[in-house]
Amino acid sequence: xxxxxxxxxxxxxxxxxxxxxxxxxxxxxxxxxxxxxxxxxxxxxxxxxxxxxxxxxxxxxxxxxxxxxxxxxxxxxxxxxxxxxxxxxxxxxxxxxxxxxxxxxxxxxxxxxxxxxxxxxxxxxxxxxxxxx
Amino acid sequence: xxxxxxxxxxxxxxxxxxxxxxxxxxxxxxxxxxxxxxxxxxxxxxxxxxxxxxxxxxxxxxxxxxxxxxxxxxxxxxxxxxxxxxxxxxxxxxxxxxxxxxxxxxxxxxxxxxxxxxxxxxxxxxxxxxxxxxxxxxxxxxxxxxxxxxxxxxxxxxxxxxxxxxxxxxxxxxxxxxxxxxxxxxxxxxxxxxxxxxxxxxxxxxxxxxxxxxxxxxxxxxxxxxxxxxxxxxxxxxxxxxxxxxxxxxxxxxxxxxxxxxxxxxxxxxxxxxxxxxxxxxxxxxxxxxxxxxxxxxxxxxxxxxxxxxxxxxxxxxxxxxxxxxxxxxxxxxxxxxxxxx
Numbered sequence: 083x084x085x086x087x088x089x090x091x092x093x094x095x096x097x098x099x100x101x102x103x104x105x106x107x108x109x110x111x112x113x114x115x116x117x118x119x120x121x122x123x124x125x126x127x128x129x130x131x132x133x134x135x136x137x138x139x140x141x142x143x144x145x146x147x148x149x150x151x152x153x154x155x156x157x158x159x160x161x162x163x164x165x166x167x168x169x170x171x172x173x174x175x176x177x178x179x180x181x182x183x184x185x186x187x188x189x190x191x192x193x194x195x196x197x198x199x200x201x202x203x204x205x206x207x208x209x210x211x212x213x214x215x
Numbered sequence: 216x217x218x219x220x221x222x223x224x225x226x227x228x229x230x231x232x233x234x235x236x237x238x239x240x241x242x243x244x245x246x247x248x249x250x251x252x253x254x255x256x257x258x259x260x261x262x263x264x265x266x267x268x269x270x271x272x273x274x275x276x277x278x279x280x281x282x283x284x285x286x287x288x289x290x291x292x293x294x295x296x297x298x299x300x301x302x303x304x305x306x307x308x309x310x311x312x313x314x315x316x317x318x319x320x321x322x323x324x325x326x327x328x329x330x331x332x333x334x335x336x337x338x339x340x341x342x343x344x345x346x347x348x349x350x351x352x353x354x355x356x357x358x359x360x361x362x363x364x365x366x367x368x369x370x371x372x373x374x375x376x377x378x379x380x381x382x383x384x385x386x387x388x389x390x391x392x393x394x395x396x397x398x399x400x401x402x403x404x405x406x407x408x409x410x411x412x413x414x415x416x417x418x419x420x421x422x423x424x425x426x427x428x429x430x431x432x433x434x435x436x437x438x439x440x441x442x443x444x445x446x447x448x449x450x451x452x453x454x455x456x457x458x459x460x461x462x463x464x465x466x467x468x469x470x471x472x473x474x475x476x477x478x479x480x481x482x483x484x485x486x487x488x489x490x491x492x493x494x495x496x497x498x499x500x501x502x503x504x505x506x507x508x509x510x511x512x513x514x515x516x517x518x519x520x521x522x523x524x525x526x527x528x529x530x531x532x533x534x535x536x537x538x539x540x541x542x543x544x545x546x547x548x549x550x551x552x553x554x555x556x557x
Contacts, residue, residue, distance in 0.1 A: 110402065205404075
């Protein structure tokens with residue numbers, strides 16, 4: 083490389099070293115890393131804690147407990163990305179609590195009892211399904 | 216170094232490197248598939264392919280971006296640099312599989328053109344978190360395509376080394392686009408501290424290596440010079456190893472002063488092929504040999520030995536009390552200069 087190319091390299095990487103970390107910071111600052119997502123037996127969970135509400139539709143069954151919500155996904159979804167939100171009384175997504183992939187049982191921690199649960203396709207930005215308690 | 220153009224110039228070393236690349240890529244895909252089907256047996260084959268090849272391309276891009284600065288910091292990495300182009304083209308194919316399957320799965324099954332769908336299915340261009348991240352990946356893929364398509368020496372010779380190098384420096388733009396593509400796409404949905412941390416660590420490593428190499432180069436360029444009647448003092452003869460060179464900066468140019476067979480000769484430091492640092496090479500069979508791709512020049516006139524035609528500028532040297540002095544005015548490329556004997 084000649085002198086001008088070396089200088090361009092230096093300027094590019096100094097710029098990248100400043101801009102990219104800022105971008106990364108802003109892109110992940112609102113992500114929820116501490117939401118524990120675990121699979122367990124519904125019988126085991128039910129026997130230990132008090133069920134507040136339940137609701138069901140063709141895609142899933144949801145059971146609301148005091149500090150978490152259990153989602154039983156009946157069959158695999160066609161969507162490549164299925165994000166789980168708490169929802170208000172109209173089913174409008176409020177806060178991400180995790181994501182689901184294959185059919186099965188999922189448990190997500192919650193701060194307060196939601197009015198409903200909404201599944202959202204994160205890639206196509208469309209609603210997959212919602213369920214109200 | 217070759218007179219005519221061949222699709223791929225293979226030798227035993229390159230074949231060995233290419234086998235390592237192919238086997239490593241295959242191994243990665245197989246391991247990725249086994250892990251995916253073990254922990255998520257209902258995952259579709261399309262999703263598996265998209266994720267496996269996407270992550271493979273990112274890992275390969277990090278390796279490719281690390282090779283350049285590692286070679287400038289430690290010449291033991293130079294043999295890997297020799298084969299970087301094949302690694303780059305292989306990485307493009309991995310990215311192409313990822314992009315092609317993503318395009319098919321998410322945009323090819325509707326009633327509008329897939330490219331239109333890519334740009335128009337999510338119009339949230341004003342949002343950071345909901346930004347249509349697939350567009351960023353598509354733009355990065357276009358850059359990688361341009362680079363892979365022009366990677367052959369035919370384009371290098373016809374575009375000129377300077378234009379070719381500038382074009383291929385777009386890999387840094389592609390890298391930033393890919394980071395944005397992943398952080399605004401997968402990482403918004405898969406909030407795993409492990410994968411996010413892994414990519415952040417990769418970024419810190421790559422940018423750290425590039426900055427370390429850049430500041431090392433800057434230090435070389437900032438050496439103070441002493442003049443004696445228009446000649447510039449370089450160093451003593453003992454400071455240069457036999458069959459090796461000392462690199463010295465004159466104005467905006469670097470010069471390589473070689474010591475060989477009891478003689479000293481100076482040529483311009485930049486190889487005509489891809490701008491490799493001739494001063495980091497050595498004398499092989501009486502010729503200065505570029506450490507990047509083996510291009511050769513005669514030290515006394517800066518010309519590639521016949522039938523090759525590459526030429527670099529030469530410089531006059533003077534020896535006084537075992538101290539080497541150089542005339543800072545470059546001679547025409549390929550000008551014969553009487554070597555200085557010591």
